[in-house]
Amino acid sequence: MADPDARNVNRAPSEGGEHGKYGGNEGADGYKIEIASVKGLIAPLEESVVGARAVKNDQEKLTAYLQHCGAPELLESGKAFLTEWGFGMGELADHADAVVERLYEAIAGYMLADLMRIKDFWPSDENMAKLPSGAAGNWSWEHVGAPEMEKRPEDTALSKFARKLQSEYGDES
Secondary structure, eight states: OOTTGGGGTTTOOOSTTTTOOTOOOOTTTTHHHHHHHHHHHHHHHHHHHHHHHHHHTHHHHHHTTTTTTOOOOHHHHHHHHHHHHHHHHHHHHHHHHHHHHHHHHHHHHHHHHHTTTTTOOOOOOOHHHOOOHHHHHHHHHHHHHHOOOOOOOOSSSHHHHHHHHHHHHHHHO
């Protein structure tokens, strides 16, 4: 008979520690740190979206302050600036909404990975698609086995950029 824990090889330990039942030393906290760090990004971003939408939608209120500036050139250039600024802020708000939505998806992915004790999870598109969905997905995970999650890339563009900056400035202590 096959190993009964073979289907659980890609799951994180429930107790944590160096010799957890399903391998690894991921710790008992699971993905709490990742969830907390992603949640920490959402609130300021949502506040920024509210501010950007206010600039886009309340241009009349902002231009009202320019009515008594004394120079028609200032009034016209101020209105033109606020129109362009409002458009740009609206575009930023739309894109930030998409980012906030993806961050909420990442939190949901981390929470599900934590509940299912999946090790080596990170919310890439491939890994999010591998998470079980619904009763059939859960049955498949329990009886057939969990797919192996894609590992986080070692060399991302951000890590290359950070290494370049670190090498340029070196240790200044």
